Amino acid sequence: MEPDQYEYILDHYKNPRNYGKIEGADASYEEGIPSCGDVVRIDVKLNDRVIEDLKYSGTGCAISQASVSILTESVMGKSVGEILSMKDEDMLSALGKPISPVRFKCALLGVKVLKKALLAKSAA
Amino acid sequence: MERAAQNKTAFDPLKLREDFPILRRKVHGKPLVYLDNAATTQKPNAVIDALRNYYETHNANIHRGVHTLSYESTLLYEEAHEKVARFIGAPDWRSVVFTRNATESINLVAYAWAFGNLKKDDEVLITLMEHHSNIVPWQMLRDRIGIRLNYVRVGRGGELDLEGLQGLITERTKLVSVVHASNVLGTINPVKRITDAAHKAGALVLVDAAQSVPHLPVDVTDIGCDFLAASGHKMMGPTGTGFLYGKAELLESMEPFLYGGDMIEKVTMERSTWNELPWKFEAGTPDIGGAIALGAAVDYLTALGPENAAAYEGELLDHALDRLSGHEWIKIYGHGGGERLGVISFNVEGVHPHDVAGVLDEEGIAVRSGHHCAQPLMAALGMDYAVRMSFYVYNTKEEIDLAVEAIKKAKRLFG
Numbered sequence: 096m097e098p099d100q101y102e103y104i105l106d107h108y109k110n111p112r113n114y115g116k117i118e119g120a121d122a123s124y125e126e127g128i129p130s131c132g133d134v135v136r137i138d139v140k141l142n143d144r145v146i147e148d149l150k151y152s153g154t155g156c157a158i159s160q161a162s163v164s165i166l167t168e169s170v171m172g173k174s175v176g177e178i179l180s181m182k183d184e185d186m187l188s189a190l191g192k193p194i195s196p197v198r199f200k201c202a203l204l205g206v207k208v209l210k211k212a213l214l215a216k217s218a219a
Numbered sequence: 220m221e222r223a224a225q226n227k228t229a230f231d232p233l234k235l236r237e238d239f240p241i242l243r244r245k246v247h248g249k250p251l252v253y254l255d256n257a258a259t260t261q262k263p264n265a266v267i268d269a270l271r272n273y274y275e276t277h278n279a280n281i282h283r284g285v286h287t288l289s290y291e292s293t294l295l296y297e298e299a300h301e302k303v304a305r306f307i308g309a310p311d312w313r314s315v316v317f318t319r320n321a322t323e324s325i326n327l328v329a330y331a332w333a334f335g336n337l338k339k340d341d342e343v344l345i346t347l348m349e350h351h352s353n354i355v356p357w358q359m360l361r362d363r364i365g366i367r368l369n370y371v372r373v374g375r376g377g378e379l380d381l382e383g384l385q386g387l388i389t390e391r392t393k394l395v396s397v398v399h400a401s402n403v404l405g406t407i408n409p410v411k412r413i414t415d416a417a418h419k420a421g422a423l424v425l426v427d428a429a430q431s432v433p434h435l436p437v438d439v440t441d442i443g444c445d446f447l448a449a450s451g452h453k454m455m456g457p458t459g460t461g462f463l464y465g466k467a468e469l470l471e472s473m474e475p476f477l478y479g480g481d482m483i484e485k486v487t488m489e490r491s492t493w494n495e496l497p498w499k500f501e502a503g504t505p506d507i508g509g510a511i512a513l514g515a516a517v518d519y520l521t522a523l524g525p526e527n528a529a530a531y532e533g534e535l536l537d538h539a540l541d542r543l544s545g546h547e548w549i550k551i552y553g554h555g556g557g558e559r560l561g562v563i564s565f566n567v568e569g570v571h572p573h574d575v576a577g578v579l580d581e582e583g584i585a586v587r588s589g590h591h592c593a594q595p596l597m598a599a600l601g602m603d604y605a606v607r608m609s610f611y612v613y614n615t616k617e618e619i620d621l622a623v624e625a626i627k628k629a630k631r632l633f634g
Contacts (some may be wrong), residue, residue, distance in 0.1 A: 131573050132604050156573035
């Protein structure tokens with residue numbers, strides 16, 4: 096891989112979008128990958144089952160953290176149903192660079208956490 | 220680890236590489252550079268051929284039936300025990316029990332010896348340098364029967380606190396279970412000295428030799444340990460193979476580990492009696508083909524000479540440390556001096572170890588990143604996660620140079 100292909104990921108890694116926490120969030124979830132130490136927390140503010148605001152926090156490798164940052168930009172204003180029907184490929188193709196299969200779990204951690212936050216909310 | 224007196228390597232690493240078919244493959248279009256040997260090692264043709272030959276020529280169950288194939292399988296399987304016993308200096312091949320891996324070997328000691336012989340408040344002494352495989356079974360015993368579990372500390376330089384160890388051995392200590400060589404730092408511990416100290420206090424000694432047996436001469440008689448555990452797949456053998464050495468009289472006195480076929484002498488409706496060593500501890504049909512192929516790996520390592528392997532890997536280690544130490548943004552853990560295996564754990568300032576390993580993978584270079592199944596040690600040394608390079612006889616200085624270039628690239632990209 097050539098260095099320029101990393102540009103998009105590196106931009107999000109070094110300048111994370113929607114980073115932080117939401118006080119009084121409607122849905123929150125945190126999960127990590129024990130084997131590599133990546134952790135992602137997502138807070139969501141909903142308005143009539145549509146994402147009104149969303150913030151993430153966490154630590155980990157560039158792929159895991161940049162992926163969540165990229166995700167947060169794309170899901171604003173989307174409905175819970177749209178998020179829950181997102182496919183892994185949708186996330187992977189949003190990264191601007193092919194990711195090796197061994198890194199899939201890093202790249203997909205953010206989507207997984209967001210879906211779990213919304214599912215927990217739906218169940219409540 | 221005695222380095223060869225002359226600088227010249229006793230074998231030609233480039234010629235030796237031809238014995239390992241996997242080293243011809245490419246990863247992401249680049250020649251494979253395999254530097255994850257502490258996790259598992261690659262297999263020479265001799266091992267792959269032995270596995271194939273067993274299934275093509277001899278395959279039958281052992282210790283039963285009078286037919287020719289069963290007879291041949293049994294002979295080959297027993298011969299594999301003899302090869303391993305000779306390789307580690309065991310006086311009697313019947314004191315070598317085949318297992319699936321070093322983890323299972325340690326569990327065997329925990330269940331078949333410690334469970335029956337330890338009681339509440341007895342102490343097991345391990346070290347902070349242990350792999351999870353030599354921590355978790357003892358935690359299980361602590362929770363089930365109330366033994367105490369104590370840890371010998373590790374200094375920042377990566378050395379065991381041997382004075383502290385002496386102080387932690389008490390009349391309550393029944394077992395000292397210690398790693399021979401660290402899978403994270405490469406530190407080689409003075410297991411003979413530790414064994415002497417433990418025996419003076421009446422404690423038994425288990426040596427976790429998963430990392431040492433593949434890389435340096437190991438002699439159980441010289442060490443004097445009571446048990447020694449190792450994995451076959453880390454010494455060129457197939458995955459699913461490993462062994463436990465135990466002093467014969469100890470193994471005789473122990474209850475079995477797993478119960479069922481092949482480990483019995485006689486079974487009635489009421490009770491059973493146990494088979495002789497080592498079969499008493501090898502219940503059910505074992506990995507016969509794997510065991511025979513492990514025997515082929517031992518033949519290969521014997522021909523190579525463990526002291527020659529150690530000397531060459533020492534050269535690789537020196538070369539890698541030299542190439543890595545020039546950069547203040549590379550932090551190497553626990554190489555404070557003293558004897559080391561060819562294992563280096565490090566971090567690149569400002570770059571997550573996963574990203575370092577990811578960039579190396581794109582260059583065809585296999586390294587490990589993570590906690591290396593040694594979280595207490597990592598925490599003690601102030602690194603939760605790290606990148607690890609570990610060498611074997613088929614690696615070259617040129618491969619290390621490629622890895623160092625890729626590490627620089629990771630720093631350029633992510634740092």
